[in-house]
Amino acid sequence: MSRALVTAAALLFAACSCKQTPGPADAAPGPAAVPVPTAGWLKGELPFDVTDAGTPVRGGTFTLRVATEPLGLNRLHDQQVEGMMARYTVGPVYETLAEVDRDTHPDYRLKPLLAESWSESPDHLVLTVKLRKGVKFHNGDKLTSKDLKATFDAILNPDNLTNSVRSAFGDLASVATPDEHTVVLTMKKAHFNHVRNVLLFVPVFPASGLKGDWNTLPLNRAPIGTGPFKFGGWESGKQLTLVRNDDYWGPKALLDKVVVRFVKDETVATQLWERGEFDLMTRIQPTVWRSIEAPIAANAWAITGYHRVNFVENYYQWIGWNEERPFFADVRVRRALAMLYPADKVEKNIDLGLELPTTCMFYRPSASCDSAVKPIAYDPKAAVALLKEAGWEDHNGDGVLDKDNVPFRFTFLSNPHSVKLGKLVPLLQEELKKAGIEMDVEKVDSAQYVGRLRKHDFDAASLGWANNDVATDQYQVYHSTQKTGGSNFVSYASPRADALMEQIRQTFDEAERAALERKLHATLYEEQPYLFLSNRPQLDAVKTHVRGIRPSLAWYDLKKIWLAP
């Protein structure tokens, strides 16, 4: 359900941007010669005077770099939605009924936005939302319940490519609008995450802008929302401009303009960043992140000119074992494979110490992860013993393990775009070979990758799951019914985990649910449907004159950012 927010960027092991945590860093341009980075700078923590202190000043243009130019700016459209685009349009241009309170990391409580208030019936089937009065769209239309209704109609229309959002509303029975400012949503089934799905993930579009063919709506290229910024212009291949909405219903934004520069090539982006062209540089490559740390004059531009941001997202990478294959059906084999994974080598040589190895499928700092779960340690000897116990031994002396005359030989489906997989796969291949397992590699491009996973046409594969919110329903990924039609590509089926996930969906008390989620975390890790790899952090950099900026799971709040004179 909330898995709807799982994005495709994951496929390339290249997500978007975000960070958090305050700390001290040297903002003043130091004595030119040899700049020394502070501890906070090295860790990627923004200093307090950047995040909170100072008297905001209006004006200025804020330029940020993003890697991907979207096909359109309609966050609800399957072909246009893209992780970063959703972030710089929803919030700044479009608004949702509520937003997450960025001050409540890592719980991220709800805070009213276009909804003044909301209430749920005791059986959790009916959600009544009171809309804020006096809100106007950028085209002058008044916000009414009709707009929300029209937005939901567009999402639920089976002819529209809106699957990524629609999948979160499979249980929605009806959307009623008793008056101009009241919307009543009725569900067929209760689900803990309905409220957050409705309040956080539906950007409200003006009803007048939704008339016509979904694929060619004018607002796909020139969005019309209610947010603190209006669409300013879009130069294909170059940049998108947002300008301050001076008719905004709430506290107005401080920046005059936000310019989103599309720079795909990482070398070029780094070069432009070094020349100071970006106030916010996103998605810094780990090698670059490390290379600018040396206290030498050549790094002065970064050390004295920028603050670094290293923020963990709700995103984890995994290697999945297709349980329809004879080797992977046995949990002992999957655990043995985890013992053969050279986590230390990967962390040091591939991740450069920047990723956080994980055992958890929930948001790392949240109460849903059980800190008592210990990672399976790298131990080739124990792995071999466990494989033997499962019946995998080299019976015929050809150097490859076998069982019932089936050799342990499989193919890893890899994506040539993933830098990390390119380095990780040969390493894993080597480790497995030593244990008598032969792993071949097949590289297919993105247009084929997901199709192959969906058809279960693979032995082993790797992806990442991302979620922009803390609340994550694991049902779509791990429940046995989700083998067909869901995202359970590995055909994992565990009665224990199934029961827990069903129970979680019906548990509305947060503490109680977190306890169940911790149990689910422990169960899933024990049964290893995936080899859980790591949480990938967002590595960004912010120019030292930027103020009021703070990373969060909901990205930066552009309306609060200002530039120190």
Added chain:
Amino acid sequence: MTRYLIRRVLQMVPTFLGITLLTFAISHLTPGDPLQLDPESASAAAAAANDRFRQQHGLDLPIHVQYLRWLQKIVRFDFGESIPHHRPVSELIAEALPNTLLLAGCALLLAYLLAIPIGVHAAARPGSVPQRALSLTLYLLYAMPTFWVSVMLLLVLGDVFPFQGLASPNAETLTLGARIADTAWHLVLPVFCLAYPTVAVVSRQVRAAMEEALASEYVRAARARGIPARKVIFRHALRNSLLPVITLLGMSLPALLGGSVIVESVFGIRGIGMLAFESIERRDYPMVMGICTLSATVTMLAVLIADVLYGVADPRIRAAEARTTT
């Protein structure tokens, strides 16, 4: 000559059909799906919506029917609509084409303006020290891959020349003259990257052809008659060495439209190369076909023009054509 031309143009029809049929088949038979680029589209609900989309766009029809439909449209110059962009293919091509033409046109012009004198000089003064140095440099340049050279240029000269796009952000406010200068300044690095491999190739061709011409009897005869060396080289030898160069030029013309993925991506220029590359990645069949049709047509026209130019450069060919066609 006219009948020859008509015959040549008619020959282009089956060639065109062959090229487009092949491209159509290859692009559609490549595994992958324009609607399944991310894990989200893997759900059952998504599958239903995607099937509807396929029906609406005729993507579920047998491949030969799809090809015939495409052909029906293309003869009316209707390139169809891009699957992910939902905009007419012709519109997207029209957006990217001017950039590519400007870039490649300048590169081609520069390359030939440099390559011909270099080649002539090399043939006229074989073995001289500056000549050898130049040859070596050209060899080295030719051996260096464009992706590496472009990134190096950007790192070394990034402070001197602009390296993103073809105009400064404030270009609209400039006078016409200043705008032209601004664009020219932006063109320096990308044009160099596109031109240098051509310089290396073409100058070697010119040199080889010139050497052959200079060793021939008519040149010796011309020299014996006391015609100045300059005149011998440019009037007699060079003209006769131009045939292979014209062939090369004919073959370079399609590159004008093909664009360069590497140069366009490094220098942030929205051109045909990137458009084609992205379309293939996204399995945007109408877009792939549109670009293919364009470049197939240009290639065929270029070959035709080269053949006609042969006639202009060499009276013997003209005569032979006249004999066979009349």
